[in-house]
């Protein structure tokens with residue numbers, strides 16, 4: 001026997017009945033996007049490597065160690081499987097001059113790839129929903145994208161996801177803060193771990209993000225970026241906080257929230273939960289007013305977020321709020337092959353009328369067919385028995401409702417009684 005081939009580590013198959021929860025989630029997201037006026041955008045999964053290096057920043061976890069990158073054997077192009085969605089969407093917006101007539105509100109869903117250590121909530125192929133609002137500078141749009149998430153949690157029936165916010169200001173403000181930060185860390189070099197030592201001069205802001213318990217006190221005492229912000233940045237942040245308060249959305253200002261990509265400015269935020277263990281961030285995002293220009297476009301502001309679908313579905317499973325997988329309305333039992341053409345025809349007529357009909361396939365005894373009918377979850381069995389057929393009828397037998405009784409219905413007029421199968 002040939003050896004079995006298995007899926008790549010950290011990359012999961014999504015099988016029924018689990019896939020039904022994915023579909024339900026995706027439909028919930030699409031309905032949300034319609035309500036907020038966000039349009040779908042679909043960009044390639046493979047992009048030129050420099051796109052990510054330039055937009056995420058060279059000294060970031062993703063670019064340093066998480067990207068699936070290779071050289072195209074045919075032409076030597078440096079290519080990468082997208083580790084996140086924003087860079088590709090911004091590239092497409094620039095490439096197609098999408099902002100020539102004003103801002104654009106966009107969303108995407110799809111797989112992302114990062115070479116991380118697989119564990120609960122952390123995979124090598126995972127899936128994100130993301131939104132990008134391009135061309136809008138005001139804090140009202142920051143509030144809009146954040147409140148979209150709240151709306152989504154409500155639609156999904158999730159209630160213990162909390163919002164954390166920070167303001168990263170502008171580049172000049174971050175530079176002034178950075179000097180103070182480096183001085184603070186240099187004065188306590190002995191406390192820094194190897195990673196922090198390495199980042200001290202390349203990306204000291206990221207040290208604030210450390211999970212090392214030995215460094216927590218040092219990081220808590222570090223100078224706060226908020227204290228280096230000028231009036232415009234503070235006004236933007238206050239505008240956002242005011243809009244969230246007016247909308248009744250609680251939040252916590254987390255001065256250590258810096259996020260993993262270099263492209264952020266002003267607003268950054270995360271939605272987190274305690275119910276997923278170490279991988280508690282379900283959604284993260286922020287403003288990236290310099291990114292469009294960095295990717296070669298005319299300067300324009302932008303803000304967006306990315307949400308980890310696996311983590312949200314894990315949360316949903318725990319809260320038990322996702323609807324059960326859909327079941328067929330009716331299961332067609334065909335005791336004799338001779339009845340097949342009629343059974344096919346009636347099933348088709350019922351499906352045209354909106355009824356979900358699962359046809360028995362593969363023959364077998366009545367008993368075994370009824371077993372399948374039961375297992376399918378269908379509410380009705382359509383029994384195409386010889387006696388009924390001879391009278392131009394089909395037997396409609398309730399499978400779930402003990403108080404209902406079996407009836408017969410005319411084969412030729414399926415459209416007329418189809419609706420009976422849709423309601424209990």
Ligand code: ATP
Pocket residue numbers: 084114116121122123124125126127128259260279281282283284285306307308309310311
């Ligand atoms: P983390 O700190 O957990 O690594 P991150 O800051 O790297 O997250 P982002 O790049 O902000 O994550 O991506 C947005 C969301 O995508 C995360 O909040 C998370 O829900 C999800 N996500 C990120 N990486 C993974 C992964 N490897 N597997 C599953 N979901 C992920």
Ligand code: MG
Pocket residue numbers: 061260
């Ligand atoms: Mg990460």
